[in-house]
Amino acid sequence: MSVYDQVSATRGRHGGRISAAAGYLAANPATAICFGVLLIFVLMAVFAPLIAGDPVKIDPAERLTGPSASAHWGRDHLGRDVFARAVYGSRMSLLVGFSVAAIATVFGVAIGIYAGMSRVGGAIAMRLVDAMMAIPAILLAIAFAALMDAGILTVIIAISIPEIPRMVRLVRSVVLGVRQQPYVAAAISIGTGGLPLVWRHILPNTLGPVLVQATYACASAIITSAVLSFLGVGTSPEVPSWGGMMADARSFFRIHPELMVYPGVLLSLLVLVVNVLGDRLSDALDPRKMVRGSV
Amino acid sequence: MLGYVLGRLLAAIPIFILVAIFIFSLVHLTPGDPAVLLAGDNANPQQVEKIRERLHLDEPLIVQFGIWAGNALQFDLGESIYSNKPVTQLIAQRIEPTFVLAAVTLFLTVAIAVPLGVIAAWRANGWIDRGIMAFAVLGFSVPVFVIAYLLVYFFAVSLRWFPVQGYKPLSNGLLTTLHSVTLPSIALALVFAALIARVTRAAMLEALSENFTRTARAKGLGTFRILVIHALKSAGIPVITVIGIGFATLVGGVVVTESVFNIPGIGRLTVDAITRRDYPVVQGVILFFSALLILINLLIDLSYALFDPRVKG
Amino acid sequence: EEVLRLRLNGDINTLDPISTTNFTIRNAAYLMYDTLFALDSNYEVQPQMAEGYTLSDDGRVYTITLRDGLMFHDGSPVTGADVVASIQRWGKVDGLGKILFSKLQSIEAPDDKTVVLTMNEPWGQVIPALGKISSNVPVIMPASQAANDPSEAVANPIGSGPYKLLPDEWVPGSIAVFEKFGDYVPRDEPADMAAGGKVAHFDRVELVYIPDTATAIDALIAGEIDWIEEVPADMLAFFEGADSAKPIAARQSGNSMQLVVNHLNPPFDDPKIRHALQWAVEQKPFLQAAYGNATDRYLECAAVFFCDTPYATDANTERVLNRDVDKAKALLEEAGYDGTPVVLMHVTDIPAHDAYYSVLKPMLEEAGFVVDDQPSDWATVATRRASKEPVADGGWNLFFTGWGFVDQSNPMTNVYVAGDCDNGWFGWACSEELQELRKQFAEAEDPEVKKALAEKMQILTHDLVSYVPLGQSFPSQGIATNLEGFIESPVPFFWEVQRTQ
Amino acid sequence: MTSRAPVADPVLDVRNLSLEFADRDKVTFALDAVSFSVGEGEIVSLVGESGCGKSVTAMTIMGLLPKHGARVTSGSALLRGRDLLQTSEREMRRIRGDRIGMIFQDPMTSLNPVHTVGMQISETIRKHRRVSRRAAEKRALEMLDLVRIPDAASRLRAYPHELSGGMRQRVMIAMALACDPELLIADEPTTALDVTVQAQVLDLIADLRRDIGMSVVLITHDLGVVAGVADRMMVMYAGRIVEQGPTEKLFADPAHGYTAGLMRSLPGVNARMHDELREIPGSVPRLDRKIEGCVFAPRCEFSSQSCLAPLPRAQERAQGHWTRCIHADAVCEAMSDNDIVRAWA
Amino acid sequence: MTGYLVLDNVGKTYTLKPSKIGGAVRHVHAVDGVSLEVARGETLGLVGESGCGKSTLAKLIMHLEVPTGGRVVIDGVDHSRLRGPALKQARRNFQMIFQDPQASLNPRMKARAIIGEILGNYGKASSQRVDELAALVGLGDFHLDRYPHQLSGGQCQRIGIARAIALDPGLIIADEPVSALDVSIQAQILNLIGRLRQQLDLTMVFISHDLSVVSHVADRVAVMYLGRIVEIGRTESLFRNPRHPYTRMLLEAVPQPTPAKRHARAAVSGELPSPIDPPSGCHFRTRCAFAGDECSSKVPVLRPADSPHMVACHKAETIASSLNMNVA
Ligand SMILES: Nc1ncnc2c1ncn2[C@@H]1O[C@H](COP(=O)(O)OP(=O)(O)OP(=O)(O)O)[C@@H](O)[C@H]1O
Ligand SMILES: Nc1ncnc2c1ncn2[C@@H]1O[C@H](COP(=O)(O)OP(=O)(O)OP(=O)(O)O)[C@@H](O)[C@H]1O
Ligand SMILES: [Mg+2]
Numbered sequence A: 001m002s003v004y005d006q007v008s009a010t011r012g013r014h015g016g017r018i019s020a021a022a023g024y025l026a027a028n029p030a031t032a033i034c035f036g037v038l039l040i041f042v043l044m045a046v047f048a049p050l051i052a053g054d055p056v057k058i059d060p061a062e063r064l065t066g067p068s069a070s071a072h073w074g075r076d077h078l079g080r081d082v083f084a085r086a087v088y089g090s091r092m093s094l095l096v097g098f099s100v101a102a103i104a105t106v107f108g109v110a111i112g113i114y115a116g117m118s119r120v121g122g123a124i125a126m127r128l129v130d131a132m133m134a135i136p137a138i139l140l141a142i143a144f145a146a147l148m149d150a151g152i153l154t155v156i157i158a159i160s161i162p163e164i165p166r167m168v169r170l171v172r173s174v175v176l177g178v179r180q181q182p183y184v185a186a187a188i189s190i191g192t193g194g195l196p197l198v199w200r201h202i203l204p205n206t207l208g209p210v211l212v213q214a215t216y217a218c219a220s221a222i223i224t225s226a227v228l229s230f231l232g233v234g235t236s237p238e239v240p241s242w243g244g245m246m247a248d249a250r251s252f253f254r255i256h257p258e259l260m261v262y263p264g265v266l267l268s269l270l271v272l273v274v275n276v277l278g279d280r281l282s283d284a285l286d287p288r289k290m291v292r293g294s295v
Numbered sequence B: 001m002l003g004y005v006l007g008r009l010l011a012a013i014p015i016f017i018l019v020a021i022f023i024f025s026l027v028h029l030t031p032g033d034p035a036v037l038l039a040g041d042n043a044n045p046q047q048v049e050k051i052r053e054r055l056h057l058d059e060p061l062i063v064q065f066g067i068w069a070g071n072a073l074q075f076d077l078g079e080s081i082y083s084n085k086p087v088t089q090l091i092a093q094r095i096e097p098t099f100v101l102a103a104v105t106l107f108l109t110v111a112i113a114v115p116l117g118v119i120a121a122w123r124a125n126g127w128i129d130r131g132i133m134a135f136a137v138l139g140f141s142v143p144v145f146v147i148a149y150l151l152v153y154f155f156a157v158s159l160r161w162f163p164v165q166g167y168k169p170l171s172n173g174l175l176t177t178l179h180s181v182t183l184p185s186i187a188l189a190l191v192f193a194a195l196i197a198r199v200t201r202a203a204m205l206e207a208l209s210e211n212f213t214r215t216a217r218a219k220g221l222g223t224f225r226i227l228v229i230h231a232l233k234s235a236g237i238p239v240i241t242v243i244g245i246g247f248a249t250l251v252g253g254v255v256v257t258e259s260v261f262n263i264p265g266i267g268r269l270t271v272d273a274i275t276r277r278d279y280p281v282v283q284g285v286i287l288f289f290s291a292l293l294i295l296i297n298l299l300i301d302l303s304y305a306l307f308d309p310r311v312k313g
Numbered sequence C: 001e002e003v004l005r006l007r008l009n010g011d012i013n014t015l016d017p018i019s020t021t022n023f024t025i026r027n028a029a030y031l032m033y034d035t036l037f038a039l040d041s042n043y044e045v046q047p048q049m050a051e052g053y054t055l056s057d058d059g060r061v062y063t064i065t066l067r068d069g070l071m072f073h074d075g076s077p078v079t080g081a082d083v084v085a086s087i088q089r090w091g092k093v094d095g096l097g098k099i100l101f102s103k104l105q106s107i108e109a110p111d112d113k114t115v116v117l118t119m120n121e122p123w124g125q126v127i128p129a130l131g132k133i134s135s136n137v138p139v140i141m142p143a144s145q146a147a148n149d150p151s152e153a154v155a156n157p158i159g160s161g162p163y164k165l166l167p168d169e170w171v172p173g174s175i176a177v178f179e180k181f182g183d184y185v186p187r188d189e190p191a192d193m194a195a196g197g198k199v200a201h202f203d204r205v206e207l208v209y210i211p212d213t214a215t216a217i218d219a220l221i222a223g224e225i226d227w228i229e230e231v232p233a234d235m236l237a238f239f240e241g242a243d244s245a246k247p248i249a250a251r252q253s254g255n256s257m258q259l260v261v262n263h264l265n266p267p268f269d270d271p272k273i274r275h276a277l278q279w280a281v282e283q284k285p286f287l288q289a290a291y292g293n294a295t296d297r298y299l300e301c302a303a304v305f306f307c308d309t310p311y312a313t314d315a316n317t318e319r320v321l322n323r324d325v326d327k328a329k330a331l332l333e334e335a336g337y338d339g340t341p342v343v344l345m346h347v348t349d350i351p352a353h354d355a356y357y358s359v360l361k362p363m364l365e366e367a368g369f370v371v372d373d374q375p376s377d378w379a380t381v382a383t384r385r386a387s388k389e390p391v392a393d394g395g396w397n398l399f400f401t402g403w404g405f406v407d408q409s410n411p412m413t414n415v416y417v418a419g420d421c422d423n424g425w426f427g428w429a430c431s432e433e434l435q436e437l438r439k440q441f442a443e444a445e446d447p448e449v450k451k452a453l454a455e456k457m458q459i460l461t462h463d464l465v466s467y468v469p470l471g472q473s474f475p476s477q478g479i480a481t482n483l484e485g486f487i488e489s490p491v492p493f494f495w496e497v498q499r500t501q
Numbered sequence D: 001m002t003s004r005a006p007v008a009d010p011v012l013d014v015r016n017l018s019l020e021f022a023d024r025d026k027v028t029f030a031l032d033a034v035s036f037s038v039g040e041g042e043i044v045s046l047v048g049e050s051g052c053g054k055s056v057t058a059m060t061i062m063g064l065l066p067k068h069g070a071r072v073t074s075g076s077a078l079l080r081g082r083d084l085l086q087t088s089e090r091e092m093r094r095i096r097g098d099r100i101g102m103i104f105q106d107p108m109t110s111l112n113p114v115h116t117v118g119m120q121i122s123e124t125i126r127k128h129r130r131v132s133r134r135a136a137e138k139r140a141l142e143m144l145d146l147v148r149i150p151d152a153a154s155r156l157r158a159y160p161h162e163l164s165g166g167m168r169q170r171v172m173i174a175m176a177l178a179c180d181p182e183l184l185i186a187d188e189p190t191t192a193l194d195v196t197v198q199a200q201v202l203d204l205i206a207d208l209r210r211d212i213g214m215s216v217v218l219i220t221h222d223l224g225v226v227a228g229v230a231d232r233m234m235v236m237y238a239g240r241i242v243e244q245g246p247t248e249k250l251f252a253d254p255a256h257g258y259t260a261g262l263m264r265s266l267p268g269v270n271a272r273m274h275d276e277l278r279e280i281p282g283s284v285p286r287l288d289r290k291i292e293g294c295v296f297a298p299r300c301e302f303s304s305q306s307c308l309a310p311l312p313r314a315q316e317r318a319q320g321h322w323t324r325c326i327h328a329d330a331v332c333e334a335m336s337d338n339d340i341v342r343a344w345a
Numbered sequence E: 001m002t003g004y005l006v007l008d009n010v011g012k013t014y015t016l017k018p019s020k021i022g023g024a025v026r027h028v029h030a031v032d033g034v035s036l037e038v039a040r041g042e043t044l045g046l047v048g049e050s051g052c053g054k055s056t057l058a059k060l061i062m063h064l065e066v067p068t069g070g071r072v073v074i075d076g077v078d079h080s081r082l083r084g085p086a087l088k089q090a091r092r093n094f095q096m097i098f099q100d101p102q103a104s105l106n107p108r109m110k111a112r113a114i115i116g117e118i119l120g121n122y123g124k125a126s127s128q129r130v131d132e133l134a135a136l137v138g139l140g141d142f143h144l145d146r147y148p149h150q151l152s153g154g155q156c157q158r159i160g161i162a163r164a165i166a167l168d169p170g171l172i173i174a175d176e177p178v179s180a181l182d183v184s185i186q187a188q189i190l191n192l193i194g195r196l197r198q199q200l201d202l203t204m205v206f207i208s209h210d211l212s213v214v215s216h217v218a219d220r221v222a223v224m225y226l227g228r229i230v231e232i233g234r235t236e237s238l239f240r241n242p243r244h245p246y247t248r249m250l251l252e253a254v255p256q257p258t259p260a261k262r263h264a265r266a267a268v269s270g271e272l273p274s275p276i277d278p279p280s281g282c283h284f285r286t287r288c289a290f291a292g293d294e295c296s297s298k299v300p301v302l303r304p305a306d307s308p309h310m311v312a313c314h315k316a317e318t319i320a321s322s323l324n325m326n327v328a
């Protein structure tokens, strides 16, 4: 046993990781702040109508006017309330981020576990995954979003498609590892097989890395959706989105930089928070990360 | 070795076929009739029909795919609907800027990220580490176009150090070219470096926690030698791997940066082709990128041998 | 080596101004092609490649002589045969050209220097048609190229103008390069809009395609390019404090924006509902959305042939200029509008269009229309607008487009007054009366008669609602301050212009 | 234990060494007043169960503990009189690999897989001796010969994965001995090896000690190994040395409940088959709080109430034989009919 | 065949992917034609060095791997013919105790669930039975509400044992059940296994690399070398009178805490060959002082030395005489 193994053994190698992780998060002020910020974003999205005015109402006569009582952050080139758009924009980002994470996780885990458990089916699935991975993700997303009818569903699907193979690969590699674990052999030898084996033994021990990957998928989906909006292949420009706001604002960047700064900062903050939480989660789930040798 | 390379190339064929099918169906099952687009404002249905025939758009999809794939095998990716030029020629015309951009970015990235990752791992959990990791997470969290606009604003518009846009071909001299791609490369490198610095750090931490690091320390070796000769070399494989994976991300970044900086590379060609429904170009370009990625991954696999004698042939 | 770098509004994918009416291509084509006749700044037709012409006494035979020294970029001389072939090709696609050819008995080149057009009957528009400044411009190309089907672009275009295309350096989507054509012989007269001597002062002209306008303006100010075709009103502020470039208001190249209505699909197959549409919209918000407070850049205008032009009139503009939601609702009620959704192909990749759609939707909804807003890009709309199918099968109801002053101000080239039904421009508004009026206009000589006919056309057009005019604008161009000799014109020309020493 | 060195003029003299690991909310008292010394040319063995602090002791001497978290709370480790714990990292780098060589348990992972064996040996030499690359390689070759690696010349260019486990461990030894250290610390050098290979490696260490005359600290958990090669042994339990003395003495006359428990729980070849083994009940204590009394008392069959009182001084039972057990006599008595003890007696 | 467990010429070959760029596919004969029988109630010890195929053999018996040759028959049933529910039913009759106690327990399940799982699989779920089993292996019920990482290695191994005996199997395979445990815990587990074996009348295969442990628990011992059984016989007989030179070498090499062994160790020679490309004929010949031509060309088969003691060595007789001379 190495020193690390011992430390991890005392820390708990696998089991009760979630509760351990929760405790770890609680003991970490930076993490708590990130959680708080994320929560604020979620509340902002949920209660947008209570916080902000109409994000789509245009008022050309008032365009590009500065902050006022009716529009805290001023108005954009169509006279829309920037604050309202920013608040409602969180809906788009969170929706895309979480949906993509969820879709990638569900499909990724299902296919990944299948690929990890079945020899022939796995090989076929992996060839497909390889093929999809061979197409640059953002090109796939742009092509898909541009060629289909624009809409939030299209965007979510467009971003999920390249995200799934990554998850599949990850899950499969973890499953292949878990499958080698003696406790799986033990489970088989006591007559557990098929779905119960997967459900009781494989799946729970795969979730840690999956969760981490899901947060990264969420963060990168938020960015990708902004990039799509920026390139003009995202959702309807009417639907408030931060990427779209920035795309609109780029013409005015020199005169009204704040139009780009507001959504930009919000976007980066959200992505940052999700990324940090992902990092923390992966730290929390990996006992090795807690003790590090130094030179 | 040669056999291995050939084997790998052979193994890439089914992947490539799948990619081709995938791209083809994606492009052809989506709405928008390129023939009408091509025919222009004042075309009559007969003209549209003629164009449709010329492009085989009236054949069943399978036949279209067969024709396309058959030609693609002979490096004929068809003609652009938009400019009527062979897709291969369009790609060839635009390889240089993209290649230069990617190469400079890669150089900057490695030059920035690897030392940062090494230092962060060396000073793990200290302030330097936190600073570097904060930079890394930030680099991840800011969309590349935002970075690009900020760079343009400060270094091109305000300070006038670099051009606002455009690309100066190598025929104007290497320095001119480098000058013209500095800003876009930095924009891309910041994002890319964030990824690689993180992975370098993680791989270094892994290597530093290995028993052989303990051995090296027990031998009385100095920090530099431990970090670079022992740890970094064995951390080479994950770092190289992620550089390879990062290439796919880089392609995405290239698309955006080329648009912002108006660099006439393949990324721009791609975006333009997609918005113009220029199907042959879309197919050709994505196919090109996929082939490139497959090739890069092969190179990366081969380069493993540089770092790990266990995979040497 | 002196290089002139220009940023046009769009990219060029061909340089054949016959195969398309695309303005960007028209503008680029002027660099390399020459025309027989050309408009001067008084909108008078002057000979350009032609030395001059004679008209037979019966007014039917035009004998045009070519200048000496005309030469194509491939080194071959320009002959009468080339001119004949070029004009024939143009006549197959251009609106005015088609009319000319319908009245033409023959066109031939008795020798290398002469072209003879024989009309069936006298027609005053022959020389104006050949001196047409805007799309499709009757440019002269070698007979071999003119043999091409006019709907297909000439692959390696050869012109006889002051600049010569360098096809090897042309990267579609990025740059098109021209070099000074050393053998070009300009006319002796001073340059006067499209007419007069076309003296090339630059060794090289590069058309740089920079899609992002903000970037383009930055590049202009940084001296990376010399000229921008259009500076959006909002971005005029970029030039504040910059001494390297300035915006110039392009009074001559006014534009108008239109909401085009598809007459084939419900609900706008019903004239009453089309009138309701007129009541439902007003121009100001659109103009504000696009030009903001720059009130000197736009004009509310419902004149079919542009305001401040000979045929401008305010006849029958009440519904167009005024918004009355109640009247719109009443009309909808009367027409028994069943809530058929109006599909908006919301163009998102052109900022002005994007803004227009955003403004339109709430206006329509307020007036009682049901709106289905479908985000899309211009390329898709450009495709879809050609469809005569029902909406469900890829057809459409409304889209925005813009036309320039030169085209709109002339009843012979204005697409909205054609009434050509199925053969007409998108929207396929159908009116035999309009067709008849246009015929009469072509034959009329007397300015007063013409004016009266134009007014009748406007009245009919607004009743028919082939489109809803959304006002007129005067975009600015951006130009480097070290350029002089820039010709003010509805079409940008780049001869004469040179760098100050 | 006392701070007096059991041997005169020791190469290494560890005195009263205590060490804790502090990790956020948790403290581990890993070493508690560990004292021992190693004489010239002596093989001294440190035995004890997993986690009792053997490696930590070695790492402390080498100055290889993690910078953060580990804290030496008392004591010193004198290498020929020089306190290693007070020596700067710079200086320690000169000592490590030169005056003290160290080999580790797992030869599979303790060699860097991406460098040749020759490079890894000559690197050490070049670090500590001002010699040319050529000379260093020559020396590396000699060392491989010394540790009986067949065809040494070609093995210099081999990578670790091309060698068997036993050969790798011998390379490790060659590396540790390359600069003629005064002291070799071997942390479980054979645990990962098969018995037959283990035998070879142990023989090698014993032979080298004889030929080169260095001192060896041999860490192991296997009493058999100790019995085979060690001159003296220290038995460690839960961060403390509970008994130490000459090997024969300690086997013949075990005087601590833990030592006794170990000997009794061994299923020996001589033990009768299927007999119940004598168990040591319970399990190793956690080290997250300071234990005043005897750490082994809760599991000890000889323990009494007085064992829980603060620990008595170590008693010397015979020349160099020390124990921390207050019931040493009872233990001795009870063990007199143990197979192992009888074999040594 | 009379044995409760019968292995008939069982083999398992693994195909390895090339580990190098451009390397060739290689095969490992992890288990190579092993035949043996274990009678009801008997304990067979299986010893051998790392990589000799002990665990593979265990997995073959447990039907966790499918043999590439031969048959495994347990209580008259050849499981390789069974599929699905029939296999599941058959499985309850043979159970395994694993080497790494903690790793063989699902880290996300509490001890109670782990023991309960096997009962549930066969429709016998009962918390009472779980408590019973826990008591049987010496665990309190508070242990049952802990996750594996909250238990010590010895406690984990007890749970592993409780799970293995939950349904009164006829056969137990113990694959190095104590080698991951501390010496002081090892005795506890060995005693527990010994007790249960008696109480439940278990047939057992006990695998270890530690000869002293095997000698303590086994009735008979089989020695494996690179996939093959080289010697098998009653424990005392084998330890007292080893016939195969490898067995001898093993016994000599084991460090004993006795002074007799101190400086009189027989030289162990040669390197352990790689199982990927083992020597031809007798695998041991490269390290064997007695090896002759015959040894490199012919694979030695197990043959009786003095029944039931069998040895696979061409030179067994020569060695026996020299050995006697030495000992004498
Ligand atoms: N870096 C560390 N941080 C915290 N605790 C540590 C660290 N290193 C070791 N420990 C603790 O110190 C104690 C002694 O560990 P050590 O490695 O010396 O044991 P050992 O006797 O070498 O055991 P083994 O036989 O398993 O190698 C253990 O309880 C261990 O958990
Ligand atoms: N799944 C597998 N794929 C390929 N080779 C394998 C596999 N499992 C085992 N082997 C090989 O088969 C041989 C026998 O392995 P096995 O695990 O049975 O040995 P063992 O005697 O149990 O060794 P140890 O004492 O180390 O546990 C080894 O060389 C091993 O590398
Ligand atoms: Mg240790």
Ligand SMILES: [Mg+2]
Pocket (backbone or CB within 6 Å): E054, E055, E056, E176
């Ligand atoms: Mg094993």
